[in-house]
Amino acid sequence: MTIEEVEDRGVVVIAPAGRVDSTTSDELDRRLRAVLDRKAPRVVVDLAQVEYISSAGLRVLLALAKRMREQKGALALASLGDAVRQVFELAGFLPLFTVAATRADAVAVTSAS
Numbered sequence: 809m810t811i812e813e814v815e816d817r818g819v820v821v822i823a824p825a826g827r828v829d830s831t832t833s834d835e836l837d838r839r840l841r842a843v844l845d846r847k848a849p850r851v852v853v854d855l856a857q858v859e860y861i862s863s864a865g866l867r868v869l870l871a872l873a874k875r876m877r878e879q880k881g882a883l884a885l886a887s888l889g890d891a892v893r894q895v896f897e898l899a900g901f902l903p904l905f906t907v908a909a910t911r912a913d914a915v916a917v918t919s920a921s
Contacts, residue, residue, distance in 0.1 A: 809825065853883070855892050861892050866895065884918045
């Protein structure tokens with residue numbers, strides 16, 4: 809897995825690519841914690857290049873959502889592919905997140921929060 813990090817209109821965009829599973833989820837968690845340690849108030853996780861996400865990856869994103877709420881920040885997920893969206897749906901996680909169709913939409917929603 810690789811992880812891209814960029815800033816767009818004051819929003820930190822984290823874009824993992826590959827599989828987010830028990831082998832790689834710790835790396836994603838470390839990167840997201842580093843972003844939160846900088847007190848980034850607005851974060852988008854762009855999942856366009858994620859081909860698979862396991863329960864370990866879901867836990868990382870759920871923990872991120874909790875920390876963002878505690879910091880009164882804004883979080884959105886972007887570009888969930890069919891396989892990733894299905895995992896979120898089966899786990900019942902979709903209602904827990906703001907989900908946008910594209911990175912640009914997610915940045916717009918998050919920067920407006």
